[in-house]
Amino acid sequence: MKTKFIFVTGGVLSSLGKGLASAAIGAILESRGLSVTFQKLDPYINVDPGTMNPFQHGEVFVTDDGAETDLDLGHYERFSHARLGKKNNFTTGKIYHSVIMKERRGDYLGGTVQVIPHITDEIKNSIMLMANSADVAIIEIGGTIGDIEALPFQEAIRQFKWDVGKENVLYIHLSFVPYIKTAGEVKTKPTQHSVKELRSIGIQPDIILCRTDQFLSNKIKAKIALFCNVAVDNVITAKDVETIYEVPLLLHQEHLDDRILDSLHMWTRAPRLDAWEELVRRIKNPRHSVRIAVVGKYVDLKESYKSLNEALVHGGIENESEVLLDFVDSEALEGSDCNDILGNADGILVPGGFGLRGIEGKIKAVRFAREQKVPFFGICLGMQVAVIEFARNVVGMNGANSVEFDEHTDFAVIYLMTEWYDHQKRKVEKRDVSSEKGGSMRLGAYPCLLREGSFACNAYSKKEISERHRHRYEFNNDFRPALEEKGLIISGTSPDGELVEIIEIADHPWFLGCQFHPEFKSRPMDPHPLFRDFIKGALKYKTRKETA
Numbered sequence: 001m002k003t004k005f006i007f008v009t010g011g012v013l014s015s016l017g018k019g020l021a022s023a024a025i026g027a028i029l030e031s032r033g034l035s036v037t038f039q040k041l042d043p044y045i046n047v048d049p050g051t052m053n054p055f056q057h058g059e060v061f062v063t064d065d066g067a068e069t070d071l072d073l074g075h076y077e078r079f080s081h082a083r084l085g086k087k088n089n090f091t092t093g094k095i096y097h098s099v100i101m102k103e104r105r106g107d108y109l110g111g112t113v114q115v116i117p118h119i120t121d122e123i124k125n126s127i128m129l130m131a132n133s134a135d136v137a138i139i140e141i142g143g144t145i146g147d148i149e150a151l152p153f154q155e156a157i158r159q160f161k162w163d164v165g166k167e168n169v170l171y172i173h174l175s176f177v178p179y180i181k182t183a184g185e186v187k188t189k190p191t192q193h194s195v196k197e198l199r200s201i202g203i204q205p206d207i208i209l210c211r212t213d214q215f216l217s218n219k220i221k222a223k224i225a226l227f228c229n230v231a232v233d234n235v236i237t238a239k240d241v242e243t244i245y246e247v248p249l250l251l252h253q254e255h256l257d258d259r260i261l262d263s264l265h266m267w268t269r270a271p272r273l274d275a276w277e278e279l280v281r282r283i284k285n286p287r288h289s290v291r292i293a294v295v296g297k298y299v300d301l302k303e304s305y306k307s308l309n310e311a312l313v314h315g316g317i318e319n320e321s322e323v324l325l326d327f328v329d330s331e332a333l334e335g336s337d338c339n340d341i342l343g344n345a346d347g348i349l350v351p352g353g354f355g356l357r358g359i360e361g362k363i364k365a366v367r368f369a370r371e372q373k374v375p376f377f378g379i380c381l382g383m384q385v386a387v388i389e390f391a392r393n394v395v396g397m398n399g400a401n402s403v404e405f406d407e408h409t410d411f412a413v414i415y416l417m418t419e420w421y422d423h424q425k426r427k428v429e430k431r432d433v434s435s436e437k438g439g440s441m442r443l444g445a446y447p448c449l450l451r452e453g454s455f456a457c458n459a460y461s462k463k464e465i466s467e468r469h470r471h472r473y474e475f476n477n478d479f480r481p482a483l484e485e486k487g488l489i490i491s492g493t494s495p496d497g498e499l500v501e502i503i504e505i506a507d508h509p510w511f512l513g514c515q516f517h518p519e520f521k522s523r524p525m526d527p528h529p530l531f532r533d534f535i536k537g538a539l540k541y542k543t544r545k546e547t548a
């Protein structure tokens, strides 16, 4: 079957959930037996979001092939079986970079290089190459219609229809239909304007998804259809829902899958959404509840821990438990009694992060978890601070630290490994303190061998795993004997034993730190084993506390 292309644009305002809508469209099409893939086209000039502040841009999602991508790729992977990588996220910066490289090489043979056709051709090529052999490719354009910087992408997707034939292309526009209290009704004008804007650049949407807080009446749908020049059946209510995993069900209930397949002239089996229904039932009817303290820096912005939050929800689903998150600013812990802030937590998690601010507070949180035997999960930076805490307070290495925070420490338990080898024994780029920012991170999937009998091995029920990384610093093997002697357990390493990937401690109900980011591989239907066992540990801790 030839690939069909669905382009998703957004209007009126940002944060309407375009990424989730795209992911959910993938889910309902998969439920009809089709294979799907995704691409996000981001109008900003950064080459990738790797260097962007998570405060501004939300989480950086990492793929197996080591691409640092937009967090929407996380939604796509969680809602479908698609596995994405470098070719699934392009930015203006990345497109221009490659056009300028070609120009410098002389590939354009002296021609004048222009937005149309050179930039637009580069965009269209990236779409074509990504689609591979999927039945349907869903391409989401970042930003909002009307943004100047998104124009080349919009122009490229307009042209695309003529390249591959109109029966193979569908435009879906996500808009906003607000309810205005004083008028006592929903308003269609913002949608009319945003579609007008879209049509002015030559794109006539086929389907309009209306983000609202209530189901739209037929009268309202007819009005939107009339003013926006679409079939009334193609005006779909995208109502707010309790859990994001309900979105595929809701869109199916509005017959979006039928409308898409009709418009693209496709025939498929009937949808099978029972697994989604069961998932939503379990999320909405938990039997238990646990409270997890997430001790981090970007605690004000939930977007910066998107995958982490979802992985915790997934861990709860497996345990029939609701997971309540308390975001604790680690700096606030520095001058206070941990018990006041963390005393209510059934589990403590220190997530990934960069930079010195709040580090001492995170170390205090680890100590509290270790001594009070509260289940602890440290991810990436969270593992590194767990090692620092152990070195300082159990082994007695005063001032132990990571060279990221103290270059001159006597006990650099976390350091820059200047030379190391990947799993195929290839020497990896040398890192040093002066390397370009972002230039020397360990990125993407690496294999890891687990030690039998460990928390890790029990969770995964296998001995070899593969997980995704995004960090610069590593465990320093010089200190391994001293730490192990005092009870630190190295329960996961690279196959050659050189890179420490997981640490645990004995005599604790559940204490684990991993150098990788397990949250990127957790799925609602297939929760990550470490998150599942962490939540299970937290539930046990809670029961013990209540019966004590």
Ligand code: GLN
Pocket: 351, 352, 353, 354, 355, 379, 380, 381, 382, 384, 404, 470, 471, 472, 473, 474
């Ligand atoms: N800052 C640490 C490092 O670069 C940890 C990074 C992370 O948590 N992703 O190694």
